Structure formats: structure tokens, C-alpha cells
Amino acid sequence: MIVYGDAPRRVDPRAALDELEGALHRLQPMPPGLERHAALISALIAAGELAQGLADAEFAARGKDSASPGPDAAMALLARLAEAAWASWQSGFTSLALPPRAEIAALRAAPMPAGIETKRAEGFAYYALYPEAYALAATALPEASWRVIGLRSIGTTLAAMAAAGLGAPVPRTLRPVGHPFRREMAVEEGLAAHLIAPSPARFALVDEGPGLSGSSLGAAIGFLQDRGVAPGRIHLIPGHGGDPGPEADPRIRDLWSRVARHPASFEDLLLHAERPEHRLEGWAAALLGPGEAPLRDISGGAWRSGPEGGWPPVHPFMERRKFLHRARGGTWLLKFAGLGAEGEAAAAWDRALHDAGFTPPVAGFLHGFLVERWVEGRPLDPAATDRAALVAHLGRYLGFRARTMPAAPESGATVEALWEMARANAREGLGEAAALGMERWKPLLPRLGAAIRRVHTDNRLHAWEWLVLPGGGLLKTDAVDHAASHDLIGCQDIAWDVAGAAAEFRLSAGERAALCGRVAQESGRAVDEELLAFLTPCYLAFQLGYYSMAAGAWGGNAGEAARARAAVARYAEALGRVLQQS
Template identity: 55%
Template structure:
């Protein structure tokens, strides 16, 4: 390929793919042994990963002009050894959803003072395998190991063979780089490795953490992990600094990548991640909807000769290319804004100045129901998902019961049981599609030219949560709740979806999924309060949204007590 950002992007995609291969093989070995251990195959895979990472480093540091020597010998070594008959790979959400770039880890590693540089790199699977390779390349090292934290998400532990444990701890004065995405709500994956090192006598100041952000763990962190994180070495390079505010080379600038698609820049880029897009869509802050700032995709506005464009992270490599194809098909069908193209993780989409969100101006209800029905019917017809790509109805019912018991008490949970008791019997009725999973009113726009458009429509079915791909009835339930649909409006929405998709909507399935939707949203917003400052405006908005779902769930449970029909019970949610 010719030198440039597109060749560099393909190289990073190779690093990610090799990381998935490494993760799958290492996890298969872990499953056989019950712990992590050295093997010729995993050593060869890590060598391949680091070889690719060194090429990424060379490409990045030379403004995409040079690659260095490709790791052909390392690739042959992987292919020469026996491989497992089958492996299970896991898509790294950071690379597909959360703006995680290996280049930020390269930069963070390169910025560590020479006297303090780690000599041992430990990557935490899944995503930590390729990221550890990037850190090793940035530190000038040719070795790294990868470990699998296991156990409860808030209390992870690591299991190592005696040989691997002894090898990691062999260096008397060794410094360690522990590499992963996060920290999340607990930071327990990072903490599990640090506990192991410190319990073996490693001084805390010899441990460097390479996380994806500069923040603290969430409210589920243990005291030991929290206190350690406050004092620890935590080199981080933010993607906004790397691509916009403090790029080291002009070729690194995000607007340069997009110029061929959007036209020459006519002003400075503006970041609107973390809920700041609300300042452009709402005239008063009091009207802002609730958001989860830490989980929002990175997005920037670019004023250019061709108008104003939204540059939104949608995924690196093949993941991003698939979302580009989806964005184009949705726009061609009249449901989403215009798309100019894709550059190394970022979709370039038209920003519609003067658009008003649906929660500010609902407009003609019949027209809203019509467009929502056509949109959901289009998804149901064209975005079919494979079997098993989503939580089972039984799992959804169990989630709903657990969340209800936690929030409303055991008596309410027992009443809910009646509404979801047929979950196992209805599984054969499910036709799984790549559902939108984000039907909130502020996710829809009234454009100045009269169009009603859906935003953020690409990948919530692939989010880091339980739901994933469901029957389109899940989205119908979401629309009924979020749009406050009446019984007649909900019935009309079902008819439109059925007509557009070619498949009828099962009323019993809709009645089952509606309380599940409410219970999920209730807990999702309640948990999100732990990710923001307790007394902040966002915390208040999230609590208010939680209360809204609580009231609606209480209402639907009460309607179920009165033995209403499945469709009537569904409408009670609104």
C-alpha cells in the first residue's frame, strides 16, 4: 500500500487481529491447565504481536512514511507450531466502541523517564495482549506476558503456574508495566496483578500501570486498590491530546485525516464527547438529558469547506469498516445523516446545524410513529443476527427479577415473575436482529428541512452489556416507553414494523420484553450514578431517569396484578 494514514490503519488492524488470536490461544491453554503458563505457541504469538507493534511505532513516529521490517519470521514461527483445533476470540470493546488506540499506549510508554522504565510487561487479556505489545514496543522491549484475570468483576484474581510466577518475580530490581483498558467500576483487574506483585515483595514504586484514562476506579473499588491507584505511576496519553490538542506531527492531526473527505478545515475542531454535545443541541442546561460521560464515544466537530462534520469514533480496522457500510445503508434509506467516509476509527458524518431533538419538540405523533416503525422494520429486515448473539429470554427475565428485587423489593420481584414466567417457552419465537437498543427521544432529530433522523444507530447491539442482539420487539418496547406511546400508537407501531420487516410482532414477546427493558434501564442509570461526581448535575439527571423507570416498572407490575392482556400490560409501561 502507499504510505499514509490508510496503510497505517491496516497495520493497526493487523495488531488487533493478532491480539484476538493471541487471546484465543492463551485462553484455550488457560482452560486446559487452569492457570496461565509459558508455552512455545504463546511465546511465538507474543513475539508476533510485538513485531507488529514495532511496525506500528515506526509508522506512527515517521508520519506513516516508514514501516520497518515486517515480522515475517515471527509469523512463520506461529504457523509452524501445533495450534488448538478451535479457539474462542473476544471482540475488544475498547477498539470497537471506546476510542482505544494502541498509539496512545506507544506514546505513554515512550514518555516514561529512562531511569524508571519498566523491564517486564504484563498485559491483561483480552485487550491487554495487543496493548502490552504496544507498551513493550514503546519501551524498546521484545518480551511481554499476558494474564487472564478471573472471578467476580469487582474482585478479580490471577492464576499462574509456579514457573511463570517465578519468572515474573526473578528480577531483583525489575520494574513492571501492567497494561489494560480501564480502570472500570472496581479496577480489580489491575489490582489483582498489583496484589500479586506486592504480596511477593515488589515495592509499589516499581509498578507502573498503563490504563486507558487518567481517572480513578469507580465506586466498587476496594480500599486497597483505591489507595494504591492514587499514588501509583499511571502514564496516560489522551486521544484528544494525541490527535488534536498536542499532536507531535502534522500527520497525526485528526482533521488532516478527514480533509480528503470533508474538505479543508475552516476552523478549529471542537470536542463534544462526555455529554458536551448537549450544549449545541439545547438552549438551556436545565433541559439536558442524562448521559454516562465516561462511556460516550469520542466525537469532535470539524468546520470545513464542505460544511460542519461530526467525527465520531466507531471502531478500528474491520469493525469500523463494517459500521461505515451500515451508516451508508441507513442514510440511503432515509434514516440517518449523510456519511462522507471513514478514517482510522472515525466516521465522518454530516452535523446538522439547527436540528432539534425529539425530547424538545415531539412534533406530529403520527409522523414520529411512522418513521420509528419504518426504521425498526428496516433494521429487522436487513440486520439479521446469528443465533446466540444476545442474551436469552431466560437471562433477560433473571436480570429483570434481580434488578427489581434490588430496587423495589422481593414482593415486587415475585409479582414480576408472573409477567416473565413464559420466557423459556417463547425462545423459539425470537428472531434475533442487530437491534438499535437506544430509542431514547434525544437520540432522534428534527432537521430544519423537516426530516426526522435517528442518531447513534450503529452499534449499541454490540455494547458492553447483557442485551446485545434481540428480537425487534425489544426496540418496540423501548420506543413505547421512551415515546410515551398510547395503546393505539403502540399497536400502529407494531403494524408498521411488521409490514416493513415481513414478520409479525409477537404480542406475548412484547409483553415479556417490556418489563425487562424497564428493569434494565432502571439499573443501568442507577449504576451510572457511580461514574459521575455524586452531587453533580449529571448525577441528578441520572437519578431522575432512574426514578422514571422505577415508576413505570411499578406501573406495569401493578397492571400485571390486575390480570390485563399482554398488550395492555405492555402499554401500562407508558
Template identity: 50%
Template sequence: MLVYGNRDRLENPRVVVARIAAAHRAAAAKPDGLIRHGLLVSLFIEAAELAQGLADAEFAALEEDDCTPCRDAAMAVVMELARAVARSWRGEPQPNACTLTAGLETLSVQPLPETVRIRRSEGYAFYGLYPEAHLEAAARLPPDLPAPVVVIGLRSIGTGLAAMAAVALDAAPPVTLRPIGHPFHRAVRVSARLRTALLADAGASYVIVDEGPGLSGSSFGAVADWLEEAGVPPRRIVFLPSHGGAPGPHSSDRHRRRWAEAVRPVIGFDELAHAAHGPVPPLERWFEDTLGPAVAPLRDLSGGAWRTVSADLAADVAADCPPVHAQQERRKFLLRTASGPWLLKFAGLGRLSEAKLDRARVLHQAGFTTEPIALRHGFLAERWLDGAQPPSTMPLKRLADYLLFRAQRFPAERDTGASLPDLLAMARVNIGEALGAAATVSLDRWTPDILRELSAGGRRVITDNRLHIWEWLRTTDGRLLKTDSLDHADAHDLIGCQDIAWDVAGGIVEFSLAAAEADRLCDAVGASKRLVAFHLPCYLAFQIGYWSFASSDAGAGSMRRFYEKAWKRQADRVARSSLPVGTS
């Protein structure tokens, strides 16, 4: 199944350097505390992403990792900001900005490319991975590790995480490597010069840093394989992952055995966020200045636990509750204060999360969503709607007004989502796997010429991408509000931002609109009916794949069957009509 996808963005390195310098001056003007700490972490992430982009650009040119003045200059900036984050986290005084300023100047005089491709760090964006966790985890490595300690970060996110580890260990700046090849059989390519530098001391210990491991753990394994083949004993290789689990089912026997025997301390989110660290209070106090102190323990609503609140259940989830894909849910908590109940939801670390708060405010002011309050170190606080329930029916006008508003207010750049040919390829793969190759015949009508014509007429917006009926709530005073409406166009999947026709197709499917209702929705939103007709099968195929990966939830199977039945109805209609729109 094709479901997941990564987002890259092109940046001018000199613009990023200038932005870091200006943002650091703004952060330095803030008093010690959570807000300043969050700003420093955002700066650190941006610097690490730039270092990743520059290193990958050199890798593409050289076809191997090397040590160069540009990489050294970029990592020096990352290390200085990592030290600033560590001092803030520990409540230590910050020195003046001279060292960072000098580092940025040194980086800016390098022969930088016009643009670099920066990969989004999924852990920071979606999964509640905080760089401070690797700072704390590195401090728990055995104190008798043979010196010197060489830190190796795996790009992308390992660039910054390795710097945090190096600060904790008082080690030299880390080296970063880009494992390449098949996702389950990664390898590294290291220049002779870098090999000599990494293996300069025959008695050194090696700390390999990244998020994961994932389905195979082959990125961690590739570096450890390389080190062992170079003569490093396994006992001098340790790991700093982002979770305590083993590599997934596609890992090799060699990698599983090594992982089971290796030192690999982990600091989980709960241990990190629910305790005080220097001026950074526990999570339940992050919004205390705005919302007041908690009057009840913070309640974890992650992984579908929010369903027990909505259904007013103590433990078991009712059979008719909405299904969830627990692995894809953001962390979320219910905070109760004297000012009322509040949802604290992880919106992501880094500069781009600020746009989500702005979007939330625009949607609330237009009357479509609940009230957002503030963004603090990756968490967005918004009002929790006690007593609200999903509606039994969806008024077509409310849906149309919402989609039209998004289409008008949230334009997106052209290359911020999957192309139409990529969506069609996804549909062929997912439907072929779910229902057999014969079920994909209805997709043959979408020829390359038609796709080029549709692409030329499309206009990408920040689509909602999550229009299921349980994503809407009717409040106790009768209002119909949209939940979870900020960032699914920037989720860890392949869809991304699309023409509003994608959301129209989603609305048609989720509310089983008849052909006449679908036509009225298209007209009200101003969506191209031809583009909606294309997106309908793609939407169904994506949902089939999505719920296939959510099989651990009791409702996932029924959701997949719902979309498979809708696909069959859609395919039957294609055989009878030149323009399928409705689904019922």
C-alpha cells in the same frame, strides 16, 4: 443493578491467521499515511485478540498461566505488528513482510484448537483507547529503571497494550496473565515454570500494563501483590494504565497506597489525537481529503456537550435538554469545513467497525439517517444537521417503517445478545433493588416453558436499542431522521442483538403509546405481541438500571422516575390483563 455485559465471539484460529496475512498484504499496498496506519492498527488488534484467545484457552485447560510454544508464537506475531504500528506512528520506513509472514507460518503449525473465545476489548470498541497511547506512555517511563525490564500485560486488552509498551522500551516480548476471582479481589495463578521465567533476574523492573483501573483496581493490584510476595521491591514495579485516576471505591487500602506512590505515566486521548505523529495528522485533518480543511476549531461534543449546540447555549445546559450518561458516551466532535458541518464520532478500532460504516450507508440510502462519509482510524464522519431539533410527537408510521426496515435488513446470529432467561434475571434484580422484591411479582408469569417457546420463535436482528425521542431529529426541511443508530446492539451492556420486539417495546415505552397504538405498531412491524409483552418489563428494568448509573447528570433522576412510574403502570395492567402491551 445489572446493566453492563461483555461480548465474546468464537473464532477459528487458522481462519484468523489467514485473514491477518491477507489484510497485511492489502495494507502494505497502501501509501504511507493515516489510512494505512489505521489498517495496521486493526491488524495489530486482531492479532492481539487472537493471542488472548489462545492464552485463555490454555489457561482453561491448565488452570494457570504458563509459557508455551503456542503463546510465544502468537505473541511474536503481535510484537511484529506492534513494531509496524510504531514505525508508522513515527514516520519510519516499513521493512518487508518476511518477518510477519514467517511468524504467521510458525503460529499456524502449532497445535491450535478448533475455536477460541475472543473477548471484545472495550477500550478499543467504546472508550477511545488507542494502542499508540501506551506506546507514548511507555516512552515516558524513567530512563533509569533497573534492567532488564519485564513487561506484563493483563488479559484481555493488556495483551496488545503490553506489546506496544515492550516495543517502546525495547524489551522482550511481554508475558500475559489472566487475573481471576471476584472482580474486587482478583488473584493470579502462575505455573512454576512461568514463575521461574518472570523472576529469573533478581534485579529486574516490572511494568504492568492494562486499561483502567476500574472500581477496585484489583487486576493491577493482584499482579503487584504477587510480585511483592515473590520479593520484588515496590520501587521496581510501575504501571501503565489508560487513565490518570485512582482505583475506584472498592479498592483495598493496600492497593490505593501503592497506586498513589507508583510511577504510572498516562497519555490521554486529547494529547494523543490533537497532535501530529509522523504521517498521522491531528484529528481535525483526518478527513481533510474528503471534507476539506477546517474553517473553525474542532469542537468537542463528548459527555453531553452536544446539548449546548442543539440548544444554542454557550455554557450551561438548559433544564429541559436531554439527559446523558456521560461515562457511556462515545467521543464526538463537530468539524466545520467549507463543505459544511460534520460530526466525527468514535465508532471503534478494529475490523468490526467497518460494518458500522456499511450499516450507516444502508440506513442513509433508505432515508432514515444522515449522510455518512468515511471511517478513519476509528472515527466515522457524518453530516451534522444544523438547526435540527427533536420532534414534539412521533408519527407511528415513521417509527414502524424504521423498525420494519431494521428487522428485514440487519439479521444477527442467534447468540449475539442476552438470552430471555438472562433478561428476566436482570429485570428481577433491577426492579428488586429499585422498588423492592414485591414489585417483581408480575414477572412470575414468565415461566421457563414460556421463555423456551418465545426463544424458539424469536429472530435476532441488529436492534437499535436507543429509541428515546431525543434520538430523533426533525430537520429544517421537515425530514425526521434517526441519530445514533449504528451500534447500540453492540454496546458495553448486556442487551445486545434481540428480536425486533425489543425495539417495539422500546418504542411503546419511549412514546407512551396506548394499547391500541401499541397493537398497530406490532402489526406494522410484524412483531410477536407475546414477545413484546415479555420485553416491556425487561426494557423498563434495564432503563432503570442504566439511569441509576448516570446519577451524575441532572436529568438522570427524572429518567429513572419516568421508568419506575411506567413499571408500576405495567405491573397494574398485568394484574388485570393476560397480555400487557400499551404503557399509557
């Protein structure tokens, strides 16, 4: 099933450097505190993306990783920023280094291509992977002479933070290549020799994960061992303490078993830190008042309440970190929305949606965590509500998004990618005969692509995402980050959300027409009927894939897997019906 997506962004590296330098200068007058530290981490992430993009451009030109002035200068700049970020954290957010002018000048003087491709670091954007956790994990490593190697993409920034925690020299980065479950390293011999000799006492390999196979870090371990580095000299700093997933082959598991691991820990960094200014609970108390009870973790579906028989299905790997903070007689939701620019944008959209009356009040943004009031209400039951009023509210909501939340042309999957996904998921879920129902759309894709006007779509219009307030009004929860989630879809035309609303609320033809009319009235632009007809099977096929993967992700949890399989059956039936009409 096709569910995940990772679209690169094309940027001008010199323009990116100018933006980074501007961000660093804007930091200087900011008062000490968490907000300034978060802005520094935002700059660190931007510098990491720049370094990753330059290194990957060089890799693409040569076919291997190699030493090169531009990427080397970018890593030197990133290392200085990592040192500043770690000093800021250790000082309780009182320390701020001066901008690294010499490193900026050196990078500006280095040769750079006209354009590079940068990749969104999923851990920073979706999975509450904090760079500071890698520096903290590195401090537990034994004293030695260290060579730090990060695995691109996100390992670029993480390696810089690990090196800062170790007090090690500027790290190197490598790009694992090949099949996702059988990664290999492609390193020019000169760089390989430089990495090994003069021989440091120990190597620290840094990346997120392990994921389904653990093959990226496995390939790096193998690269060192093939050049004579004993397993006892190799240390891993991964994103968690678990083993490689079910796709790991025996050789990879053996490689992992022979080396020491020092996982970066969200809990150690933000939940169990000794100093209150480092704890998420302390950040919430500073904004909302002292907690009346310990933070309550409601991640992984723990936000659901009531009898389990009525719980909606969830995908455990796609759930954001969420906590409840009780203070001054109220309850507040702290939800991870992304570090840096990703989270800041989500907070801005959430404020706009609340001001328009669609979402809960927003209290603030705390270094990755969006803070909203936790509103008590009953889940929406589409069968027991005024259907005309529901359609009208949906129309106002989607029309507002269409009118006020524009998105960049490259911020979502193309119609070609959606078509490929729908055909593949239909084939796997329903069989080849059903998948042929997507064929009629193939010659129409150019016109459909031209019709798209991208906005920050909701992408999550399921009934359980809505609350009915005591007065009968509706409130949308979880409204700002699904168009920036770790999946294929991204920002789409508002017709995607119309298709989603029609599927989730089982709208009749008349209700769907009324919804389109209300969206057009609110947004000033008609919903393209042909585009809507195309996006309807695409939406259903995506949901089919999403919940199929959710069912597999739950492993031995029979109850959760059954909930996901029930959703699979529901979307499969709806998709089959639509494709039969094609």
C-alpha cells in the same frame, strides 16, 4: 443493577489465523496513508484477540497461567505486528513491514485447541483507547532493561504496543481472577520464576483502567512485590491518569500509590500531537477541508444545547468521544465508533441507513471515527407532532432494520439473561413483590428464545435522538452503535425496538398495533406479540438500571444526577405498572 455485559465469542483459532494472514496480505498493495494504518491496527487487534483466547484456553486447562507453545507463539506474532504498527505511526503512515511469515508459520505449527473464547476489547470498541497511545506512553519511560506484562483481555494487545515503544522483548500476559473488586493472580511457579529471574531492571504492567476498584493492576503489583520486586522497579501504563474508583480498598490504593504511572493519553496521541498527520484535526482536514475553527469537543453530554432545564439525561461513562469540525461552510460530527472491524461495520450500517433516508450523510471513516454531517434541526417533541405520521416513520425505520440488518445468533443477550436482568433490576428498584411479576415468563423462555430473529437493533429510540428537519421530516441520530455497546443487550429481535418505541413515545395500544403492522409490512415478518410483551418489562428494567447507574456516576454534579434520577423515576413507574398487569 445489571447493565453491563461482556459475552465471549467462540472461534476456531486456526480459522482465525487464516483470516489474519489474509488481512495482512491485503495490506501490502494498499497505498500509504491513514486507511492502510487503520487496517494494520485492525489486524493487530485480531491478533491480540487470538493470543488472548489461546492463553485463556491454556489457563482454563491448567487453572493457572503458565508457559505454553501455542500462546507463546501467538504473543511472538502479536509483538511483530505491534512493532510494524508503531513503525507505521512513527513514519506518518508511510512505512509497512512485510507480513511476519516466520511467526505465522510457528503459530500454525504449534498445538492449538479446536475452539477458543475471545473477548471484545471494550476500550478499542467503545472508549477510544488507541493501541498507539500505549507505545507513545512507553517512550516516556526511562531507559532500562524492561519486562512488560499485560493483563488479559485487552492488556494483551496493549502490552505488545508498550513493548514496541520500549524496544523490549516479547511481553507476557496474565489473567487476573476472582471477584471484580478483589482480583488475584494465579501463576504457575515456573512462569513466576521466569518472570522474575533473570531479573530485569524494571517491570511495566499494562492494562486499561483503572476502573471502579483498580484491583487488576493492584493484583499484578502485589504479585511482583510478594516476590521481592521493589516498588521503585514497577511502572504502570494504565488507560488514564486517575486513581482507582470508589470500590478500591485501602490496600489497593496503597499499592497504586507506591509505583510510577505513565498513562496512555488520547489527548497526547490525537489532539496535541506535534505532527499534523497524527492529529484528529488533520485527518478531518484531509477529508473535509481545513478547519475554520479548532475541533470542538462535545463528548460527555456537551452535544446538548438550549436551556439546561430541557437537557436529556446522559451516562458519562457510556458516552462516546465526539467532536465537531467546521470546514467549507459546513459542520461535521466526528464520533468514535470503534477501531478495527467494529468501526468498519458501524460505518457500513450508517451508509446504508443514510441511503435509505433515515440518518445524516456519511463523509467517511477515519481510524475509529465515523464522520457524519452535523444537521441542524429541532429535537422531536412527541406531544407536538403528528402521531400517525410518527408511527408510520418509526415503522418504516424499524422495518428497514429488520429486513436489511441481520445479526449473528450469539450477538446479543439471551432471553434467559434478559429475564435475569429484568428480575434483578425490578427487585432492586421496586422491591421483591414487584419483581415476582417476572416469574410468569420463566416457563415460556424456551419458546421466546426460539422466536427471536436477531438484527442490528437501534436500542436508542429516545425522543432526543430524533431531529425534526425544516420541512417536517425526521432524522435519526446516533443510529449505528448501541447494539454494539458495552452493555448487556446487544443485537435483539426487532420487537426490542418496538418495545423501546412504545415506551419512549408513550404509544397507545392502537398506536403500538399500527407500529407492529407497519414493521411487518416493511420487513415481511410479523412482530411476535408474546415476545413483545416479554421484552417490554425487560426494556424498562434495563433503562431503570442504566439511569440508576448514570445518577451514581455523576458524583457531585447535582444537576446531572437529578436529570438521571428523574429518568429512573419515570422508568420505575412504567415498569411497576407493567409488572402489576403480569
